[in-house]
Amino acid sequence: MILLNGPNTPFGRLAWATALQLATEVENRVIDVYSADFLDVLNPLRQIPTLVLDGDRALFDSRVICSYFHSLRPETGLIPPSDWAVETRWSLAIGLMEASVARTMEMRRQASHRSMASVARHDQRIARAVAALEAQADEICGTQVRIDRLATAVVLEYIDFRVVSDWRPTAPRLARWLESETMRPSLVSSRPYDLPPATGGDRSILHSQIAKGTHP
Numbered sequence: 001m002i003l004l005n006g007p008n009t010p011f012g013r014l015a016w017a018t019a020l021q022l023a024t025e026v027e028n029r030v031i032d033v034y035s036a037d038f039l040d041v042l043n044p045l046r047q048i049p050t051l052v053l054d055g056d057r058a059l060f061d062s063r064v065i066c067s068y069f070h071s072l073r074p075e076t077g078l079i080p081p082s083d084w085a086v087e088t089r090w091s092l093a094i095g096l097m098e099a100s101v102a103r104t105m106e107m108r109r110q111a112s113h114r115s116m117a118s119v120a121r122h123d124q125r126i127a128r129a130v131a132a133l134e135a136q137a138d139e140i141c142g143t144q145v146r147i148d149r150l151a152t153a154v155v156l157e158y159i160d161f162r163v164v165s166d167w168r169p170t171a172p173r174l175a176r177w178l179e180s181e182t183m184r185p186s187l188v189s190s191r192p193y194d195l196p197p198a199t200g201g202d203r204s205i206l207h208s209q210i211a212k213g214t215h216p
């Protein structure tokens with residue numbers, strides 16, 4: 001299996017961290033999604049993460065990919081069956097990723113093309129989502145790995161990585177928990193990074209990592 005991924009997508013990081021966490025045998029192939037024409041036949045949305053199962057069979061999006069990895073190792077309990085509160089917190093973290101990525105993209109537009117009304121809407125959604133996660137800190141701040149916890153750690157680190165919001169003052173319990181959670185090997189091995197500027201050539205496939213070993 002090949003996980004088509006990027007260097008800093010939070011959705012892709014969650015899929016890769018899940019694979020590492022479950023010791024799934026998969027190659028994590030970092031691509032430049034914007035020049036990856038080959039992706040269209042696998043995922044008409046041309047988005048990452050996309051999991052190539054064999055030849056031309058592919059799965060997307062991140063939720064489907066995480067669920068698929070878990071279906072290979074259900075005894076781990078990473079996604080507890082029919083636990084709708086866990087699933088909803090996972091969706092909340094995904095929604096927070098969407099708002100944080102959208103805000104980042106909006107802020108990259110030239111000031112004259114930027115919609116500050118749109119940035120304000122993203123900011124409000126981000127603030128509400130962080131507050132809702134903090135309100136569920138009793139559930140999130142545990143040491144046993146679970147998909148809602150992994151997704152929360154990934155999105156909070158994405159917010160830090162892109163300096164999306166100063167979330168710590170409103171979420172002190174999550175902030176304390178993240179200090180130790182961030183040391184989890186599957187999170188250490190999947191940290192986001194920026195690519196160096198393009199200097200020409202084909203950037204559609206950048207490099208690969210192979211998942212191996214069990215991450216506690």
Ligand SMILES: N[C@@H](CCC(=O)N[C@@H](CS)C(=O)NCC(=O)O)C(=O)O
Nearest residue numbers: 009011033046047048049061062063
């Ligand atoms: N709902 C999708 C979102 C995936 C997504 O938005 N990926 C972004 C990277 S952060 C992407 O591929 N962007 C390229 C594009 O949309 O052109 C998931 O959970 O996997």
